[in-house]
Amino acid sequence: xxxxxxxxxxxxxxxxxxxxxxxxxxxxxxxxxxxxxxxxxxxxxxxxxxxxxxxxxxxxxxxxxxxxxxxxxxxxxxxxxxxxxxxxxxxxxxxxxxxxxxxxxxxxxxxxxxxxxxxxxxxxxxxxxxxxxxxxxxxxxxxxxxxxxxxxxxxxxxxxxxxxxxxxxxxxxxxxxxxxxxxxxxxxxxxxxxxxxxxxxxxxxxxxxxxxxxxxxxxxxxxxxxxxxxxxxxxxxxxxxxxxxxxxxxxxxxxxxxxxxxxxxxxxxxxxxxxxxxxxxxxxxxxxxxxxxxxxxxxxxxxxxxxxxxxxxxxxxxxxxxxxxxxxxxxxxxxxxxxxxxxxxxxxxxxxxxxxxxxxxxxxxxxxxxxxxxxxxxxxxxxxxxxxxxxxx
Ligand SMILES: Nc1nc2c(c(=O)[nH]1)N[C@H]1C(S)=C(S)[C@@H](COP(=O)(O)O)O[C@H]1N2
Ligand SMILES: [Mo]
Numbered sequence: 001x002x003x004x005x006x007x008x009x010x011x012x013x014x015x016x017x018x019x020x021x022x023x024x025x026x027x028x029x030x031x032x033x034x035x036x037x038x039x040x041x042x043x044x045x046x047x048x049x050x051x052x053x054x055x056x057x058x059x060x061x062x063x064x065x066x067x068x069x070x071x072x073x074x075x076x077x078x079x080x081x082x083x084x085x086x087x088x089x090x091x092x093x094x095x096x097x098x099x100x101x102x103x104x105x106x107x108x109x110x111x112x113x114x115x116x117x118x119x120x121x122x123x124x125x126x127x128x129x130x131x132x133x134x135x136x137x138x139x140x141x142x143x144x145x146x147x148x149x150x151x152x153x154x155x156x157x158x159x160x161x162x163x164x165x166x167x168x169x170x171x172x173x174x175x176x177x178x179x180x181x182x183x184x185x186x187x188x189x190x191x192x193x194x195x196x197x198x199x200x201x202x203x204x205x206x207x208x209x210x211x212x213x214x215x216x217x218x219x220x221x222x223x224x225x226x227x228x229x230x231x232x233x234x235x236x237x238x239x240x241x242x243x244x245x246x247x248x249x250x251x252x253x254x255x256x257x258x259x260x261x262x263x264x265x266x267x268x269x270x271x272x273x274x275x276x277x278x279x280x281x282x283x284x285x286x287x288x289x290x291x292x293x294x295x296x297x298x299x300x301x302x303x304x305x306x307x308x309x310x311x312x313x314x315x316x317x318x319x320x321x322x323x324x325x326x327x328x329x330x331x332x333x334x335x336x337x338x339x340x341x342x343x344x345x346x347x348x349x350x351x352x353x354x355x356x357x358x359x360x361x362x363x364x365x366x367x368x369x370x371x372x373x374x375x376x377x378x379x380x381x382x383x384x385x386x387x388x389x390x391x392x393x
Pocket of ligand 2: 127128
């Protein structure tokens with residue numbers, strides 16, 4: 001805990017770029033846009049969040065700072081359905097999850113899972129639509145800029161250990177399908193709303209069934225008591241309140257799998273033949289400075305992620321991408337799925353500057369200048385779109 005508190009404090013120092021409003025006790029926490037935090041996340045730091053709706057909250061870019069780990073109080077929220085009642089976290093260890101498509105199907109409690117192995121992985125949680133706001137075409141969905149992402153410490157049992165204990169997976173079944181624990185409103189065809197996602201079963205080897213986030217039991221809003229974490233995969237595949245996990249012959253029939261989260265050309269409808277939002281790609285963005293700054297030596301910092309392999313190089317441009325200088329990662333390497341803060345100390349002359357960053361990962365992939373526009377605005381990792389205009393005086 002002390003470590004995380006220090007991180008939070010450090011993060012605050014880095015992010016303290018001006019605003020002073022804090023969530024005073026007793027007063028409903030209010031974000032800078034004037035929206036109140038919804039009750040179920042009233043414990044979050046309103047000052048660091050943009051409230052798009054009750055179900056969609058984004059971390060402010062300045063608040064991301066150069067934080068190694070995103071404090072839980074600042075982490076974005078994206079719910080497709082209202083979160084389940086907090087009764088499900090009253091007795092966490094009693095939470096039940098069923099396993100199918102293995103040699104010996106079984107239902108287990110969280111208490112049992114906790115005896116089967118423990119591992120910690122740091123991985124970026126990022127919504128597929130993060131960066132959507134930067135596309136020029138009109139996109140439906142939350143207009144996220146960079147804050148539908150955070151770097152999170154997850155602790156739980158490696159899925160491989162659980163599957164092996166159940167006699168191994170059925171080799172004929174290519175999909176790993178996880179089902180969320182939300183209640184489906186009566187009278188609705190469940191496939192239209194349920195959160196059930198399938199990923200290629202190869203993901204078993206990196207997946208974790210997590211009960212802790214940033215060193216504490218996973219808050220209900222983030223999927224407690226138990227969440228499927230597939231490191232390196234987009235947020236939607238990280239199913240919250242996980243109640244069932246199955247090896248399946250087909251992808252889930254849920255709309256969220258069949259036509260949702262499919263990458264397609266602008267104007268096209270979603271269908272199951274299009275690429276699904278599985279693995280994330282290399283990406284970075286600057287978090288400071290974001291607006292005006294004084295001339296002279298300036299710390300330019302931000303965060304860089306590699307997607308499915310570690311970020312290995314980060315370059316910064318102060319002239320809109322004409323020239324690039326290699327910047328430095330700061331802090332420890334937290335593995336292939338984590339992001340790393342970076343810094344470049346640059347001499348900035350008075351005038352207008354376009355600050356950009358471009359990351360490369362260990363697999364050798366670099367961010368493109370522009371990411372192809374697509375109907376729902378998914379997957380944007382173009383460095384140009386993520387650049388910031390800064391006036392130096
Ligand atoms: N059960 C369940 N799991 C879910 C969702 C949901 O609505 N229900 N939303 C998904 C999406 S689209 C994202 S981006 C992440 C958001 O996680 P967070 O709210 O903890 O930030 O959870 C994913 N897992
Ligand atoms: Mo998402």
